[in-house]
Amino acid sequence: xxxxxxxxxxxxxxxxxxxxxxxxxxxxxxxxxxxxxxxxxxxxxxxxxxxxxxxxxxxxxxxxxxxxxxxxxxxxxxxxxxxxxxxxxxxxxxxxxxxxxxxxxxxxxxxxxxxxxxxxxxxxxxxxxxxxxxxxxxxxxxxxxxxxxxxxxxxxxxxxxxxxxxxxxxxxxxxxxxxxxxxxxxxxxxxxxxxxxxxxxxxxxxxxxxxxxxxxxxxxxxxxxxxxxxxxxxxxxxxxxxxxxxxxxxxxxxxxxxxxxxxxxxxxxxxxxxxxxxxxxxxxxxxxxxxxxxxxxxxxxxxxxxxxxxxxxxxxxxxxxxxxxxxxxxxxxxxxxxxxxxxxxxxxxxxxxxxxxxxxxxxxxxxxxxxxxxxxxxxxxxxxxxxxxxxxxxxxxxxxxxxxxxxxxxxxxxxxxxxxxxxxxxxxxxxxxxxxxxxxxxxxxxxxxxxxxxxxxxxxxxxxxxxxxxxxxxxxxxxxxxxxxxx
Numbered sequence: 001x002x003x004x005x006x007x008x009x010x011x012x013x014x015x016x017x018x019x020x021x022x023x024x025x026x027x028x029x030x031x032x033x034x035x036x037x038x039x040x041x042x043x044x045x046x047x048x049x050x051x052x053x054x055x056x057x058x059x060x061x062x063x064x065x066x067x068x069x070x071x072x073x074x075x076x077x078x079x080x081x082x083x084x085x086x087x088x089x090x091x092x093x094x095x096x097x098x099x100x101x102x103x104x105x106x107x108x109x110x111x112x113x114x115x116x117x118x119x120x121x122x123x124x125x126x127x128x129x130x131x132x133x134x135x136x137x138x139x140x141x142x143x144x145x146x147x148x149x150x151x152x153x154x155x156x157x158x159x160x161x162x163x164x165x166x167x168x169x170x171x172x173x174x175x176x177x178x179x180x181x182x183x184x185x186x187x188x189x190x191x192x193x194x195x196x197x198x199x200x201x202x203x204x205x206x207x208x209x210x211x212x213x214x215x216x217x218x219x220x221x222x223x224x225x226x227x228x229x230x231x232x233x234x235x236x237x238x239x240x241x242x243x244x245x246x247x248x249x250x251x252x253x254x255x256x257x258x259x260x261x262x263x264x265x266x267x268x269x270x271x272x273x274x275x276x277x278x279x280x281x282x283x284x285x286x287x288x289x290x291x292x293x294x295x296x297x298x299x300x301x302x303x304x305x306x307x308x309x310x311x312x313x314x315x316x317x318x319x320x321x322x323x324x325x326x327x328x329x330x331x332x333x334x335x336x337x338x339x340x341x342x343x344x345x346x347x348x349x350x351x352x353x354x355x356x357x358x359x360x361x362x363x364x365x366x367x368x369x370x371x372x373x374x375x376x377x378x379x380x381x382x383x384x385x386x387x388x389x390x391x392x393x394x395x396x397x398x399x400x401x402x403x404x405x406x407x408x409x410x411x412x413x414x415x416x417x418x419x420x421x422x423x424x425x426x427x428x429x430x431x432x433x434x435x436x437x438x439x440x441x442x443x444x445x446x447x448x449x450x451x452x453x454x455x456x457x458x459x460x461x462x463x464x465x466x467x468x469x470x471x472x473x474x475x476x477x478x479x480x481x482x483x484x485x486x487x
Contacts, residue, residue, distance in 0.1 A: 065268030086168035093153035104144035106339035142339025160320035166313030174306035181299035191473030197259035234444035297480035311384035426457035
């Protein structure tokens, strides 16, 4: 019993510490040495006094505390923001604005310049100004402010925007499935710790109950020893059995301490649960039903499905680059240069550094990097094919996990029934042996054999209960069912 309990509790403790690396140093401190335990009835009553959290309450606390759940929720928020961006890009134009501040040469023409009809006087004046500004010593610079605002609205993209939106939607669904997958793993870890703690508690009660029964024999031994009617050999046998009980009591206390430590790491706080295994009979569906449930509901399979959808969207987005992208374009330009004043009202003469202009057009953009586009399409297609192959392999693996978990459940259920019967038989043998010993009808060897048989039967029954409920939790874990919801 002891190696099994210690293996379960230590493995659960190690798995939890891996989830909290910042606590690893603190958790390596040895647990306190357990004090001598009170009688079984007192211990059991103390463990059940007051309202203790049940299995589902412990799971809820672990889900609230787990840093892996926090990480998964942040990933979901990131994916939801990506999806919102993809949806907005599908209907909203792309706006851009640029502001430039640059030096510009001054250009001033007298405001009272009379321009006759024709271009000759204008050309002469402009030539004079050009000749003046061409001299370096007469050149003056001033600021030029340029603002450009553009808006681009895609009209038809041959699947590019839809592919981006499909990728974002699949990513969001995959993030939601990841949250469910993390919940599934946490629930499984908590079940291992929870039922491991119940097993450790039961081992303590078994030792205490056996010790109480042994007290009846000890009183008989003391009376026989006073009259000199008991051999030294029988007294040594009794003492050896008492030493074995003390060792089991110490080991059981250590296992309880380890399980409580593991529970604290998982839930983030000190918790004390009950001491008895549930007595609820749980109906388990047929194995074929469990396999179908796993294929449909396992979040790790769903994540692969959404990954395939995302790669399909990426493939459509990559292929769209082979085709022209049709769009509507609008642009507004504004430029102001205070040092450049050209007081000429002529549609054929303008200054690009002093202007206001609006442009609207329908445009076509064609990517000409066809070889690179082909490579992108090949990459997306290969990733999608790889995920499809992965899903096929995962389905077979999931089916094997369900079949194995189902047979483990069947074995545990059978052992639980048989060991319950063995406890009743061993209990009857022990009661008869103690009574016969007090009457002097059997030897110390016979009565200690009955004690040993009862101790082993109770231990086997407690381990079968642990295996039974752990197997139910395992079925919930691999088949995505809710068998333990009845607890």
